[in-house]
Amino acid sequence: xxxxxxxxxxxxxxxxxxxxxxxxxxxxxxxxxxxxxxxxxxxxxxxxxxxxxxxxxxxxxxxxxxxxxxxxxxxxxxxxxxxxxxxxxxxxxxxxxxxxxxxxxxxxxxxxxxxxxxxxxxxxxxxxxxxxxxxxxxxxxxxxxxxxxxxxxxxxxxxxxxxxxxxxxxxxxxxxxxxxxxxxxxxx
Numbered sequence: 001x002x003x004x005x006x007x008x009x010x011x012x013x014x015x016x017x018x019x020x021x022x023x024x025x026x027x028x029x030x031x032x033x034x035x036x037x038x039x040x041x042x043x044x045x046x047x048x049x050x051x052x053x054x055x056x057x058x059x060x061x062x063x064x065x066x067x068x069x070x071x072x073x074x075x076x077x078x079x080x081x082x083x084x085x086x087x088x089x090x091x092x093x094x095x096x097x098x099x100x101x102x103x104x105x106x107x108x109x110x111x112x113x114x115x116x117x118x119x120x121x122x123x124x125x126x127x128x129x130x131x132x133x134x135x136x137x138x139x140x141x142x143x144x145x146x147x148x149x150x151x152x153x154x155x156x157x158x159x160x161x162x163x164x165x166x167x168x169x170x171x172x173x174x175x176x177x178x179x180x181x182x183x184x185x186x187x188x
Contacts, residue, residue: 031075050079051087055114058091062098066110070098076116082185089147090114090123093181096140097125105129107176120153121185128176131159144181153183 003026007019052074063069082090094112101110107129115122132141145155160175 032073051082051090051114052078054087054091055094055112058094058098059112062095062102065102066098066107067102068108068110070101070110070112072112072114074114077118078114078116078121081116081118082121086121086151086183086185089151089183090121090181093123093144093147094125096144097123097179097181100140101125101127101129101177105131105177116185119184119186121183123181124178125181126176126178131175131177132157144179148181148183151183153181155182156180 003019003023007016007023010016010019055074055078056072059070059072094114098110098112101107105127107127110125110127113122113124113126115124132138141155141157148155157177157179159177
């Protein structure tokens, strides 16, 4: 906060912008540290069954099949605000999504973001693979969509067009897939 208020007194616009970017970077770092602390507290408490710990476990178990460790970011009171029934679905959906990335995407990177604001929970899984082919079986996506619908939520996914995407570790196109699974965590 001191940096933010000091930034207002800097007359040189580039210097002021740098200070504001540094503040944004610090805010993001603080969120990551808080998430890590919550995860460690859950582990120390012996619970191990909280949603944070379960998500970390699923991501870790998927790493050998993926060939890399997916990045993971969690925000909000995930262990407090998310009911057990919803948490069970989240774990199943995340496992299915990472299995799909490992089996079909030919990806070199994957990112998991789990966020709740106390009203809604959003799970985003993004990779840099080959995308979802048109046609073919989509039973995994159907299962994830059904789980979301059962809880009054939704599943959306996007795959950038391969010609616009740069060559990357995921192969030609490397555009990847972004899957967004969102459900309410409070009863309507």
